[in-house]
Amino acid sequence: MSEKSKDQLCRGSVSDSYMAQQSDSYKSWYAAGAVVLLAAVYTWLLHEFGWFTCVLLAPTPDEITWSNSNWQEIEEGSLFILSAYEDRRFQPHYVRIMGMESLGPAQQTKDQPVNVSAIEEHELTCVLWYDNGKRDVVAAERRTMHKQRTIYDGSITYMAYLYSCPIPAARETPPSRVSLTFDVCERITNVVNVTSYGPSKKLHDPDQERDSAAGRTAPPSDKIALCLKPLNFPTKDIALRLAEWIEIQRLQGVDVIFTYVYDVTDTAMVVLRQYQQRNIVDFVIAMLPDRLPGNGKAREKFLRRTSMQLQLTEKVVLNDCFYRHLAYDYVSVIDLDEVIVPRQHHTLTEMLDNLRDVTVTVPKNAGVADGGGESQLAPPCASYCFRQSMFLDEFHQQDHDDIPEYLHVMQHTNRSMYVLTKNELSVKSLCSTRGVIVLGNHGPYQVATGYKDRCYVNRKMALLHHYRNSCNIIHNIQRSSECNKTKSDTIQEDNMIWKYLDPVRQRVEQMAFDCWQSRENSA
Structure with missing residues (x-):
């Protein structure tokens, strides 16, 4: 073979080898590109439609397990959910589940036995469902x-939780429903409906509008929602x-x-429905979860017993009320025997x-009275707290003849001059919806970063009438001591509440007539 032939043969071999290597390289690039493309497509499908390697379908109404x-009910009674709300106050936005x-x-710790959730170690997942068929898993x-992570009480069988599901920032609309699952x-x-974060609407109150037009009151600048403690008065x-x-x-x-509403008399229900028709009151007929008493005497006995379990159950419905009214400026949890009374203004909004615009005395701790703490500007306060003064029945000497006997608050004007200050449970609060995350009976339990949890309002500006x-x-030793001081201090008339007397008398009389007429028409 000539040298030229050998050279051509050698070049051909090298060329074939080079081409083969190039082909293998291109195949590798193609394979890598295909993997990247498939991963991108899968991620997009996952984000847009919630595709998984397993079937993920929203339950039909027949598939929902109701307690x-x-x-x-979730996982055979390990978890119970009541409601869900959109929360757009923070980034990211959330769906909050009660x-x-x-x-x-109960597990033994160094100090005492504590209760631990049966699912404490399990990870919970939220599935956010959208009206367009898309879904997110977070x-x-x-x-x-x-307040305390663990509480021991022999009566406790259920603990109250707030579950937060972050909504992906790319979503332009909130989810319409949400589910919780372990797998x-x-x-x-x-699956529960997500109540959207909508604008609040001022109630149409012709009396208030007329007074405002006449220059007697300034138009309110804040919107306030009250969460009345659940009602259980089956016989009274x-x-x-x-x-x-x-x-x-x-x-x-x-x-x-x-x-x-757990249980009230027929007459009380007529009153509630009258106010509901006027868009002044709204209510939900309440049930307890799972094995807690469902109705009758057993439930009545449970609800009347002062136990930690009852308080924890109430916290769920009170936070449900708070999140229902996020579009309002302030939310207060208050009982039927309590009234926050401004002493220098006519309304809470004023x-x-x-x-x-003023400084308030903020105690260094809940056990310090006015003047014992440090003054600071009120904002940013997650809540304004009002100290309590007792108007006990035993302080009431005789009825005011010119006031109807059925106006209990207007009749009872004698109070102890002692103002309860030694316990943070002796206050009720107006809680800002801008700063509170978890609400308690007396004030916020958890607040957003940058907010002071409680600002105590000077007693000269307002008091909580109880x-x-x-x-x-009250069997708590500290609160019993407060009770003794309440009874031993000077008893004096305080008729500050009478600034509302005339319109209250007229309106209650009209409501009584409307209720009587309603019952007559339905008979």
Whole structure:
């Protein structure tokens, strides 16, 4: 073979080898590109449609497991959810779910036994469902609805939780429904509607509008919602007491009142429905979750017993009320025997306008009275707290002849001059919807970064009037001591509430007539 032939053969071999290598390289690039493309497509499908390697379908109505008409059940009674709300106050936006978890056996710690959730170690997942068929799967964040992470009480079988589901920033519209699950590949048996974060609407109150037009009151600048503690009065008729309390709140500038109703008399229910028709009160017929008493004497006994379990159950419905009214400026949790009374203003809204411009005494701790703490500007306050003064039945000497006997608050004007200051449970609060994350009976439990949790309002500006039969039913040692001081201090007439007397008397009388007429027409 000639040298030229050998050279051509050598070149051909090298060329073939080079081409083969190039082909293998291109194949590798093609394969890598295909993998990247498939990953991108999968990620897009995952984001847009919630595609997984397992079937992920929203449950049909027949597939939902209900504990009762209020609560849905997850994992054979380990978790119960009540409601869900959109929260657009922070970034990211959230869906907040109200729920309760069953407890496992109590575990011993260094100090005492504590209750631990039966699902404490499990990770919860939120599935956010959208009207356009898309879905998101995100990790659920859990927050307890009480200050201490662990509480021991022999009566506790369920703990209250707030579950937060972050909404992906790319979503332009909020989800319409949400589910909680431990495993997205398992059949989901719960789904609750997400109540959207909508604008609040001022109630149409012709009396207030007429007064404002006449220059007698300044138009309110804040919107206030009251969460009335759940009602359980199966035999005691609170109809007129309830009407008086509602009318006082209206005159103070409150926009809406919401409550859960366990059991009330027929007359009280007529009053509630009358106010509901006027868009002044809204309420939900309440049920307890799972094995807690469902109705009858057993439930009545449970609700009347002062236990930690009852308080934890109430925290779920009170936070439900708070998140229902996020579009309002302030939300307050208050009882039927309590009224926050401004002493330098006619309405709560006028008082709030002034609170932003003055300094208030903020105790270094809850056990310090006025003047014992440091003065600072009120904002940014997550809540304004009002100290309590007792108007006990035993202080009431005789009726005021010119005031109807059924106006309990207006009749009871004698109070102890002692103002309860030694316990943070001796206050009620107006809580800012801008700063509170978890609400308690007396004030916020968890607040957003940058907010002071409680600002105590000077007693000269406002007091919480507490109208009780007795204060001896409180067995806590510290609170019993406060009760003794209440009884031993000077008893003096305080008729500050009478600034609402005339319109309250007229409105309650009209409500009584309307209720009577309503019952006559339905008979």
